[in-house]
Amino acid sequence: MFSRIAGVGSYLPxxxxxxxxxxxxxxxxNDDWIVTRTGIKAxxxxxxxxxxxxxxxxxSCRALKSAGVDASELDLIIVATxxxxxIFPSTACxxxxxxxxxxxxxxxxxxxxxxxxxxLSIADKFIxxxxxxxxxxxxxxxxxxILDWDDRSTCVLFGDGSGxxxxxxxxxxxxxxxxxxxxxxxxxxxxxxxxxxxxxxxxDPFLRMDGQSVFKLAVRVLADVAKExxxxxxxxxxxxxxxxxxxxxxxxxxxxxxxxxxxxxKVIVTVDRHGNTSAASIPLALDVAVRDGRIERxxxxxxxxxxxxxxxxxxxxEF
Ligand code: ACO
Numbered sequence: 001m002f003s004r005i006a007g008v009g010s011y012l013p014x015x016x017x018x019x020x021x022x023x024x025x026x027x028x029x030n031d032d033w034i035v036t037r038t039g040i041k042a043x044x045x046x047x048x049x050x051x052x053x054x055x056x057x058x059x060s061c062r063a064l065k066s067a068g069v070d071a072s073e074l075d076l077i078i079v080a081t082x083x084x085x086x087i088f089p090s091t092a093c094x095x096x097x098x099x100x101x102x103x104x105x106x107x108x109x110x111x112x113x114x115x116x117x118x119x120l121s122i123a124d125k126f127i128x129x130x131x132x133x134x135x136x137x138x139x140x141x142x143x144x145x146i147l148d149w150d151d152r153s154t155c156v157l158f159g160d161g162s163g164x165x166x167x168x169x170x171x172x173x174x175x176x177x178x179x180x181x182x183x184x185x186x187x188x189x190x191x192x193x194x195x196x197x198x199x200x201x202x203x204d205p206f207l208r209m210d211g212q213s214v215f216k217l218a219v220r221v222l223a224d225v226a227k228e229x230x231x232x233x234x235x236x237x238x239x240x241x242x243x244x245x246x247x248x249x250x251x252x253x254x255x256x257x258x259x260x261x262x263x264x265x266k267v268i269v270t271v272d273r274h275g276n277t278s279a280a281s282i283p284l285a286l287d288v289a290v291r292d293g294r295i296e297r298x299x300x301x302x303x304x305x306x307x308x309x310x311x312x313x314x315x316x317x318e319f
Contacts, residue, residue, distance in 0.1 A: 007067025039250025043159025080115025113307025163283025
């Protein structure tokens, strides 16, 4: 038994916000600095009243439609997010309510930018065990809520959005291999080190990052985990049709592709248009490439993510 992607969908809130728009909003930056260092030209930012479950709902409806599956048929809903609507209930339960599904198991995964590959790996295990047959896997984020708009070294990097896939039990592949890891000793290089206590935020409620340490670690683990997945299946990276890396920074993406010996013509890049949407970035990029016709049924696609924790993982699949 395999799990196979039956449908894909994504959603971006509002109009694109360019680098020049950020300058107009008072961020002390410029287009040249952002584009040279990160490749980001625009991102989408959700209105104050729009939540992760709202974004998740839009992407999920599109994924369900493309799969030809009704929400009532889902038996598991997993949402990867680091910007949940509430402390509890989970964003997955709120999404379930918006979709009108009753009774499916529903929970969130918190692995920051690696959240979607973690969630997809978990969904794959549920389907392969035979316990579940139709699973909705979503990455949804409103990262703009946790950005310090006075910290130009981080606020220019991120955006809001969502992406979703419907996974179904299938006799043909499907997901071929998954790998996921974490090393909590690096928790200090990328975090939102705040919490709620006694009705107040304690600590720091904004995203903090040591950019250079994140850069070095990300390039190393992304190349390693991609090779781990390929070795498991017995294919070389050169046999992959498409690489969809987490869309954080074009220089991280290019360095990883180079380490794997892949030309950039095999890499899906959306970071220029979306910024870093954390757990949403991989399904967003997948949906863009499926809809524009680059990714076709039967092709081998390698998804890989890396994020705060530090967490990282990859999924190799036949689309
Ligand atoms: N606009 C203009 N100047 C800026 C900005 C900005 N937005 N931000 C920082 N600067 C300035 C700094 O003040 C500094 O000026 P100084 O030399 O006068 O002191 C200068 O630019 C260089 O700053 P650095 O922090 O050293 O810049 P660096 O070359 O390391 O680039 C960056 C920073 C882009 C964050 C880089 O470290 C990086 O790409 N790191 C990867 C991190 C990443 O992509 N994280 C995404 C989240 S993590 C994830 O998804 C896994």
